[in-house]
Amino acid sequence: MKHVRRGAVALIAIGALALTGCGRGADTQSAPDAATTIGSEPATGTITMWAMGAEGEALPDFVKTFEDANPGVKVEVTAIPWDAAYSKIQTAIAGGTTPDIAMMGSTWMADFADAFQTVPTDLDTSGSFPGAVSSTKVGDRMTGAPWYVDTRVLYYRTDLAAKAGWTKAPATWDELSQMAADMQSKAGAEYGIRLPGGNDSFQGTLWMPWSNGASLTDGKTWTLDTPQMVEAYEYYQSFFQKGIANPAADRSSGAQEADFVAGKTPMLIDGPFMIGSLEKVGGADFAGKFTTAVLPTKESSTSFSGGANLTVFKNSKNAHSAWKLAQWLTDPATQAQWYEKTGDLPAVQAAWKEQALASQPTLAAFGTQLETAKSVPATTTWVQVAAAGDAVLEKVRLGTQSPADAMKELQSKADALGMG
DSSP, X not given: OXXXXXXXXXXXXXXXXXXXXXXXXXXXXXXXXXXXXXXXXXXXXXXXXXXXXXXXXXXXXXXXXXXXXXTTEEEEEEEEOHHHHHHHHHHHHHHTOOOSEEEXXXXXXXXXXXXXXXXXXXXXXXXXXXXXXXXXXXXXXXXXXXXXXXXXXEEEEHHHHHHTTOOSOOOXXXXXXXXXXXXXXXXXXXXXXXXXXSTTHHHHTTHHHHHTTOOSBOSSSBOOSSHHHHXXXXXXXXXXXXXXXXXXXXXXXXXXXHHHHHTSSOEEEEOTHHHHHHHHHHOTTGGGGEEEEOOOBSSXXXXXXXXXXXXXXXXXXXXXXXXXXXXXXXXXXXXXXXXXXXXXXXXXXXXXXXXXXXXXXXXXXXXXXXXXOBOOOOOTTHHXXXXXXXXXXXXXXXXXXXXXXXXXXXXXXXXXXXXX
């Protein structure tokens, strides 16, 4: 199994990079098209595909199996750096030079939706995790097929937990706070838990308001200053006020892994790529010293659903074959093989029964968490709202603003941005 650090990109850069564009990125496109069908005919001709990061590097060899099954087809994959992807897609849409199919970050769907074809009626996405499916829907239209998913769960040091008197994961918010405190007082940790701060902190803490019954919108307007939102960020702030979490934690690359392995901060919340990162830093025997668990419950246990979808552009020159490729990439067996190659978690739930995933005990929490994970609102202003959320949480974390005032400020900024 290969764990790729792509998870951080999917959840952070997908949001941050989209700030380079304002508004809808496909204003030149015509009205949404009606759904078609793929049919049973084999794929033929040349399929051009864009993919970012590690996926773009891995796909050329991986799709040879698809080419072998469809002798008349050739897949030409162009790998694009994440930091250039958003503007490149914008330019291609404006100039009518898009590829046939592309990997698309889940929080970019609304920005470019007008340029995407509607998913064919015979490309079944009903078996994908609900949060992943939700990320493809812009309005009432399904604009892509879920490909891989990402979510965040709790990581904790089992050896230090046992020293602190804990033999199982915390099940509730109160238990999480107590376990973090016990990690300090009984297991000698400098801090009990690391919580998000700085860039992506708002998106990284959405599990708190969501698990507290909050909604980010009512479908028409932002709802960010509700009692449920405020209470969630009072909980967030309490970790820093009590000294259980470090408000000035080192945010540089590799810092949280180093602190976790050293036992300085033996709990964190992060995505699946962290498994491989911790094992790499900790060495061969470290895998037996930590585990993962679903996030603790208030009203529910609800984490963030990120990842990437597969989209076919309206001006595709080989749309039928492009959708055949998407259909193949979302087949459960293919998804399990893709996980083995890249570490990307399958969006299709049936793939989790394949041996490659079922045999990995630290993945079980991710599969369970994804059943209730939620995607962010499909609006063109989400990335600006999330950035404003990062700014107010900075003040909450440092204790210079109350959660109530922070949510009022965020609500005001979000109202000014609108829903796109």
